[in-house]
Amino acid sequence: MAASKIYLVPIDFSKGSEIALRHAVKLAREKRGKLLLVHIVQPISYRAEVFLPNYYRSMEMKARDEMKGIVRRVRLKQTEYQTIVGESADPACAIADQAKKSRAAMIIMGSHGRTGLKRLRRPALSRSHEIPRLPKCSGPHRIHLCSESPG
Numbered sequence: 001m002a003a004s005k006i007y008l009v010p011i012d013f014s015k016g017s018e019i020a021l022r023h024a025v026k027l028a029r030e031k032r033g034k035l036l037l038v039h040i041v042q043p044i045s046y047r048a049e050v051f052l053p054n055y056y057r058s059m060e061m062k063a064r065d066e067m068k069g070i071v072r073r074v075r076l077k078q079t080e081y082q083t084i085v086g087e088s089a090d091p092a093c094a095i096a097d098q099a100k101k102s103r104a105a106m107i108i109m110g111s112h113g114r115t116g117l118k119r120l121r122r123p124a125l126s127r128s129h130e131i132p133r134l135p136k137c138s139g140p141h142r143i144h145l146c147s148e149s150p151g
Contacts, residue, residue, distance in 0.1 A: 005033030016110025
């Protein structure tokens with residue numbers, strides 16, 4: 001059985017995620033693999049959705065636009081990647097679920113994204129010598145394909 005050549009890259013549009021993407025591009029090209037770029041939008045409270053009914057849709061559209069920009073900056077070809085935008089209250093679980101679903105060989109991510117400041121305040125969470133494990137997740141995650149590469 002052939003090993004998976006899918007490399008999942010969580011994108012939060014931080015400098016760290018773009019640096020991780022550049023490393024992932026190099027690896028995927030070396031191994032003739034494909035990149036799966038994933039962005040997760042965290043929903044606002046359900047009460048707030050009554051007053052902001054198009055919040056998720058506008059965040060999804062903004063994420064799609066930003067994803068196009070990052071793809072252009074790293075010069076990816078259409079056949080090299082697929083982008084996914086999802087919604088989940090727990091982005092880590094949504095990313096882990098997507099990695100399992102797509103049978104990704106590896107998750108390649110920056111060491112400090114949006115949660116980096118929290119980790120700096122709690123140094124026990126930023127031990128680089130520990131191997132991170134995928135979280136055990138339950139609950140629904142809405143995952144939407146932004147664009148699919150041809151083929």
